[in-house]
Amino acid sequence: MLIFCRKDLSGAERKAILEEARRAGFLAQEVGSHRISLFGEGDVSPLLAMPGVERVAPRPEKAGLAEREEGAAPRTSPVTAGGISVGEGFVVIAGPCAVEGRSRLLELAHAVKEAGADLLRGGAYKPRTSPYSFRGLGREGLEMLAQAREETGLPVVTEALETRDVALVAEFTDVLQIGTRNMMSYPLLTEAGRCGKPVLLKRGMCATLTEWLWAAEYLLVEGAPGVILCERGIRTFSSSLRNTLDLSAVPAMQERTDLPVIVDPSHGTGWAPMVPAMARAAAAAGAHGVMLEIHDDPDRALSDGKQAVLPVDLEGLVRTVREIAALVRVADETREA
Numbered sequence: 001m002l003i004f005c006r007k008d009l010s011g012a013e014r015k016a017i018l019e020e021a022r023r024a025g026f027l028a029q030e031v032g033s034h035r036i037s038l039f040g041e042g043d044v045s046p047l048l049a050m051p052g053v054e055r056v057a058p059r060p061e062k063a064g065l066a067e068r069e070e071g072a073a074p075r076t077s078p079v080t081a082g083g084i085s086v087g088e089g090f091v092v093i094a095g096p097c098a099v100e101g102r103s104r105l106l107e108l109a110h111a112v113k114e115a116g117a118d119l120l121r122g123g124a125y126k127p128r129t130s131p132y133s134f135r136g137l138g139r140e141g142l143e144m145l146a147q148a149r150e151e152t153g154l155p156v157v158t159e160a161l162e163t164r165d166v167a168l169v170a171e172f173t174d175v176l177q178i179g180t181r182n183m184m185s186y187p188l189l190t191e192a193g194r195c196g197k198p199v200l201l202k203r204g205m206c207a208t209l210t211e212w213l214w215a216a217e218y219l220l221v222e223g224a225p226g227v228i229l230c231e232r233g234i235r236t237f238s239s240s241l242r243n244t245l246d247l248s249a250v251p252a253m254q255e256r257t258d259l260p261v262i263v264d265p266s267h268g269t270g271w272a273p274m275v276p277a278m279a280r281a282a283a284a285a286g287a288h289g290v291m292l293e294i295h296d297d298p299d300r301a302l303s304d305g306k307q308a309v310l311p312v313d314l315e316g317l318v319r320t321v322r323e324i325a326a327l328v329r330v331a332d333e334t335r336e337a
Contacts, residue, residue, distance in 0.1 A: 001038040001044060002037055002038070002058065003017065003036040003053055004056070005035065005052050006052050007034050009034050009052045013052035018030070020047055021036065021042070023046075026039060026040050027039040031221055033223060044056045062210075063216065065220040066217045067256050068256060076259075076260055078226075080225075080226065081226070083155065086226075086228050086262070086289060087259075090289055090321065090322050091118045092116070092118055092119075092292065092318050093157055094115070094314060094318075095108060095121040095122045095294065096108050096121075096294060096308070097303040098123045098302055100301075105144050105145070107296065109152045112314070117154070119154055119156070120149065120152065122157075124137055124138060124139070124144075124145060125169070126159075127161055127182070142172035142173070145158055145172060155174035155175065156173050156174050157174065157175040157177055159176075159178070160192060163188050166195050169195075170196065174197065176192055176195060178215075180203065181205075183202060183204035184204055184207070189215055189222075193221065193223055194222045198228065201215060201216055201219065201228065201229055201230065202230045203229070203232060203246075205233070205235045205243065206235050209249060212253075228260050230264050231246060231250060231263045232245075233245045233264070233267055233269070241269045242268075242269060242270020245278055247263065247281055248285075250263065250286055250287045251286055261287055262290060263278075263279070263282035263290050266292055266309075270306060272306060272308055275309055276309070276313075276317050279321050282321070287325075290321060294309050294314055295310075
């Protein structure tokens with residue numbers, strides 16, 4: 001069973017409900033700020049009469065905050081990030097895989113701005129397969145991202161890897177990212193949901209769409225002001241590219257959720273020559289945006305240089321994907337009419 005409490009539930013009221021639930025024979029566990037999950041057998045009638053309790057219902061079998069109600073009309077709930085609305089129009093997030101230094105980041109940030117992109121990405125904390133690989137500049141990198149935002153006006157997206165880093169990352173970022181390796185790190189999701197910033201949630205490399213939605217539920221139940229879903233490729237039997245970019249996930253998720261869905265063709269392919277084609281395909285599939293990695297010297301990049309688009313090529317790509325997205329939007333509106 002699940003107790004639904006008032007959203008302005010006080011600490012004293014929450015404590016009283018928990019104590020009463022235990023007296024009634026339940027094992028009680030808090031879920032977010034205003035829900036309590038009940039386990040075992042007991043009598044719910046005393047709970048229904050308590051101040052702060054709105055109702056008691058069965059625990060949901062699907063991600064009720066992240067997943068659209070059955071029969072509800074499809075719509076998108078935009079997520080506002082640094083003044084940019086993700087889910088309205090087509091957004092482009094671009095920047096280096098990792099923050100490598102102040103001058104390089106600022107140069108790339110200005111290139112992102114001049115190309116017409118909407119948000120700046122850059123990793124201050126990097127999850128790497130090898131412990132000997134470059135793993136980011138940490139707080140110093142976050143400070144550089146903040147400077148880049150100040151100079152360009154671009155909102156910043158960057159990743160948090162551990163629960164202990166969430167508050168610090170949230171201090172410097174406009175959108176906190178949860179990467180593919182951490183999509184199922186439930187303590188991290190819980191902490192990220194509480195940080196007060198929108199969260200960009202990348203699909204786990206081996207995750208089903210349902211598992212992805214449940215990960216979003218962890219964020220939303222903790223109060224995240226918005227969640228952006230990012231398809232970034234999954235592991236399959238194919239070894240021709242770094243990952244298999246599952247573009248079918250875009251319309252499939254749009255059938256199930258109101259959350260914005262964007263695509264990362266850089267990680268989805270792992271190979272720069274393929275990125276423009278898959279970015280165009282993402283726009284044609286109806287995605288709400290793309291996330292692109294760029295670098296001015298990919299051969300010397302400290303992280304994922306093989307998938308980085310050159311800054312000189314970014315403006316044309318941004319223009320093309322927006323043109324495709326606009327055509328798709330017109331076609332959809334015409335069909336609906």
